[in-house]
Amino acid sequence: MKSETNTEQRLEEIARDLGDQAASRFDPNAAAEKVVARLRVEGREKKNRFKATRILMRVAAVAVIAIGLGVVAQNAGDGVDPISAPVELADFTDDELTEVMDSLFLEEPVYELASGDLYDLNEAELAELLELMEG
Amino acid sequence: MPLEPATDAELIEDWKNGRESGAAELVRRHGEAVARYLGAAGAGDDVDDLVQEAFFKAFQKIDSFRGQSQFKTWVIRIASNALTDLRRKQKRAKVIPIDDREFVDGSGRPDEVLDGKDAERRVADGIKKLPTLQKDVFLMRAQEGLAYDEVARALGTTPGAARVHYHHAVKRLKKLL
Structure with missing residues (x-):
């Protein structure tokens, strides 16, 4: 111990x-x-x-x-x-x-999607994006 | 009577109200803790850039910080994500990070130095390879001395889960000693 x-x-x-x-x-x-x-x-x-x-x-x-x-x-x-x-x-x-x-129109975008690709997002950001897409 | 230093919450409000001094003071106050985390997490020569990146992102999305954890641990979490993102990009670009440096020290008996430094190097390598949550829990406990409930709040998990992650991390790392 x-x-x-x-x-x-x-x-x-x-x-x-x-x-x-x-x-x-x-x-x-x-x-x-x-x-x-x-x-x-x-x-x-x-x-x-x-x-x-x-x-x-x-x-x-x-x-x-x-x-x-x-x-x-x-x-x-x-x-x-x-x-x-x-x-x-x-x-x-x-x-x-x-x-x-x-x-x-959507509200303010949460992340700068225009500046990178999906690989640039972390897990939390991807989850948030999916939620947005699912409405 | 000396002025009380501003709290993190007050500095955050300053930044939200457009005062850059609030942001600068928060970097000065917590930058070392974030650098300490990144150093042990295997960021190598990227520590400075990643500290800046983490604070930059934190200030950009400061409205999503609701004070459920300490500001410092919130930024450490962002730094952890930034490190993961960087390593993933480097992997995709097939860049091999040069952070397998030799730990050479001129003091002490050569065999003792080798044993100590060798163990340190193995553990350093082991920490880098831990799953993110295990690594974050272990380092927040080891470096910041945080209790499980505070670690849990910072990482968005439960104190019980944080405890499990810590024990898994220790179990893996002690094989390397």
Whole structure:
């Protein structure tokens, strides 16, 4: 029992020594400066990238709606039973358009999916992504 | 009367309110603990980069930190994920990390030095190869002296499971001594 405890203590001691070697080479002030500098630059870039992604999503959504409405209008012309919704994008009121848009968009993306592939995500991020995809 | 140092929670609020000094102070305060974890977890020459990466990610998604664990252990968890991601990328790029350095020391009797350092090297290698949860639990206990319930909160598991992970880790590592 005592020898078990000694072994555990020895292992923990080695783990601490290994950590201390790394910590002694680490410069906290330099790291703090670098992290803040990166947050300053990349935080701003990320915001801009997010804005661009949202604009692209909106454009894509409008295109999908326009194509869909075109098909409906064409079917109506061919005598196919049309749905009762307005058939021209221009027929939507501002509020209706906003409602359609809002229903199409996700909230803020949790992770920067655009900047990497699936292999770049860790387990938690993958789980979150799957949840998002499953709705 | 000397001013009380700001708490982690206050520094986090500072950062959320756009004050960079809050973020900088948190790095200065907890950077060494994160470096210590990474050093023992086998990050080798990547320790500095990974510490920065972990804090950077932490500050970027600070809104997801709800204070259920210490800020320090939360960042250590992020560092652990960052290390796993880095090793996976290196594996995909077929880059072999150069961290199998020799532990050479000029002091002590040569045979003693060799025995001690050899055991240390084997254990260091063994820690690197532990499953992530076993490694994280073991190092949080060994280096930070955390109780099982605190380790469990940091890793999103139960104290019982944390205890099991610790014992599995020790069981594997003691074969290397």
